[in-house]
Amino acid sequence: MKKSYIIIVxxxxxxxxxxxxxxxxxxxRNVRLSITDAVLFNTKKEYLIGDTLVFELKFSRYxxxxxxxxxxxxxxxxxxxxxxxxxxxxxxxxxSNTFERINIDQQFILGARTDEGYSSYYGGSMAAxxxxxxxGYTSKxxxxxxxxGRFKIDMDFxxxxxxxxxxxxxxxxxxxxxxxxxxxNEMEAEFTVTEN
Amino acid sequence: MRKSVxxxxxxxxAIYAAMGQEESEAKIxxxxxxxxxxLPIFESVxxxxxxxxxxxxxxxxxxxxxxxxxxxxxxxxxxxELDLRTRYEIMPFGRIYFGGNQxxxxxxxxxxSLSGVDxxxxxxxxxxxxxxxxxxxxxxxxxxxxxxxxxxxxFLFLENKLAVEAQFGLRTNxxxxxxxxxxxLVRTGIKIGYRF
Numbered sequence: 444m445k446k447s448y449i450i451i452v453x454x455x456x457x458x459x460x461x462x463x464x465x466x467x468x469x470x471x472r473n474v475r476l477s478i479t480d481a482v483l484f485n486t487k488k489e490y491l492i493g494d495t496l497v498f499e500l501k502f503s504r505y506x507x508x509x510x511x512x513x514x515x516x517x518x519x520x521x522x523x524x525x526x527x528x529x530x531x532x533x534x535x536x537x538x539s540n541t542f543e544r545i546n547i548d549q550q551f552i553l554g555a556r557t558d559e560g561y562s563s564y565y566g567g568s569m570a571a572x573x574x575x576x577x578x579g580y581t582s583k584x585x586x587x588x589x590x591x592g593r594f595k596i597d598m599d600f601x602x603x604x605x606x607x608x609x610x611x612x613x614x615x616x617x618x619x620x621x622x623x624x625x626x627x628n629e630m631e632a633e634f635t636v637t638e639n
Numbered sequence: 640m641r642k643s644v645x646x647x648x649x650x651x652x653a654i655y656a657a658m659g660q661e662e663s664e665a666k667i668x669x670x671x672x673x674x675x676x677x678l679p680i681f682e683s684v685x686x687x688x689x690x691x692x693x694x695x696x697x698x699x700x701x702x703x704x705x706x707x708x709x710x711x712x713x714x715x716x717x718x719x720e721l722d723l724r725t726r727y728e729i730m731p732f733g734r735i736y737f738g739g740n741q742x743x744x745x746x747x748x749x750x751x752s753l754s755g756v757d758x759x760x761x762x763x764x765x766x767x768x769x770x771x772x773x774x775x776x777x778x779x780x781x782x783x784x785x786x787x788x789x790x791x792x793x794f795l796f797l798e799n800k801l802a803v804e805a806q807f808g809l810r811t812n813x814x815x816x817x818x819x820x821x822x823x824l825v826r827t828g829i830k831i832g833y834r835f
C-alpha cells in the first residue's frame with residue numbers, strides 16, 4: 444500500500460512534466476516561407492545568337508505563412524530592401540538525352556546584384572529589389588545568348604534570402620523564401636537559340 | 640578565545656542532551672511545512688508541504704517564486720542566444736528516509752517540476768496596425784516540465800516539531816539537451832520546517 448503511494452507520486456510527476464515539453468526549435472533565428480511560380484518568362488521561345496533573354500522574378504512583401512491566417516509582412520520583418528538568390532541554366536545534351544547544367548560567365552548576365560558579403564556567404568548573386576511603392580520585390584534578369592542550342596532556365600527550386608543571416612551583428616530577423624515551380628511554369632523556362 | 644571554544648562545546652552538549660531527551664519522548668507528526676532559508680539571498684522564496692506515510696516514505700508538494708538572482712545558481716539562464724528566466728515552479732515530490740533514527744536521517748527525493756519560464760531573444764510573431772504579421776525578437780512566456788532528484792539530511796528538534804534539512808537537488812527539463820545543459824539547482828539549500 445505504501446509503495447503504491449510512491450509509485451503514484453512518481454508517475455504523476457512524470458506525467459505532469461512530460462505534458463509540457465517544448466518544441467526543439469531553439470536554433471530558429473529565421474523564418475521560412477515558400478512561394479510558387481514567381482518567375483515570369485518571356486513568351487518568346489526562339490532566339491538568335493546575340494539576343495538577350497529576359498525574365499522577371501516578382502513577389503509581394505505580404506506572403507502567406509503556414510499556420511497563420513494573416514499574411515506576413517517580410518519587408519517590415521526584415522527591413523531588407525533586397526532578397527538575394529541564385530539561378531542556373533541548363534543546355535540539352537544529345538549525348539545524355541537530358542538537360543545538363545552549364546556555367547555562364549557573369550559578363551553575360553545582366554541585372555541587380557547583391558553585395559559581396561551576401562554573395563560570399565550564400566553563394567547567390569542576383570538581387571530582387573524592393574519596388575518603388577514598397578509593395579513587393581522585383582528582379583529583372585537578362586542573359587546575353589552567345590551559344591546555339593536548346594536551353595532551360597532552372598528556377599524549379601531555389602531559395603531567396605533576406606541577407607540578415609550572415610551578419611551576426613545584425614539583429615534583424617532573417618527570412619528565407621523557398622521558390623517552387625509547377626511543371627507548366629517549368630515548361631515556359633525552355634527556349635532555343637539558333638545561329639543567324 | 641578559549642572561553643569561546645568552551646561556550647561552543649557547552650552549546651553542542653546541550654543540544655545533544657536535548658536531542659537525547661527528544662528521542663525518548665518522541666512524538667510522531669505526519670505533516671510538515673518548510674521553507675528554504677537560503678533562497679531569499681537569491682531574491683526568491685519557496686514553501687513545501689510534506690505528508691509522511693509510515694516510517695520511511697513521504698510525499699508532498701512545493702512551490703517557489705524566483706527572482707532574477709536565481710540565475711546565479713542556474714546553468715540554463717542562457718541557451719543559444721536565448722535568455723531563460725524561471726519565474727515560478729511547482730514541484731510534487733516523493734521521499735524515502737533511510738540510515739538514521741527518529742531525529743536524524745538521510746533522504747532521497749524524486750520530484751516533478753512545472754516551471755514558468757520567460758524566454759528572451761526568441762522570434763515572436765505579432766500583427767501590425769495594418770493587420771499583417773511581423774516577426775521580431777522578443778520575450779515569450781511558457782510552462783515547461785521537468786524532473787529532478789535530490790539528496791539530503793534531516794534533523795528534528797524541539798520534540799520533533801522543528802525540522803532542519805540540508806538538501807541538494809538537481810532538476811532538468813524536457814527541452815532539448817535537457818540532460819546536461821538545462822539542469823538547475825532546485826530544492827537545494829538549508830530548510831527550516833514546522834511539523835504538526
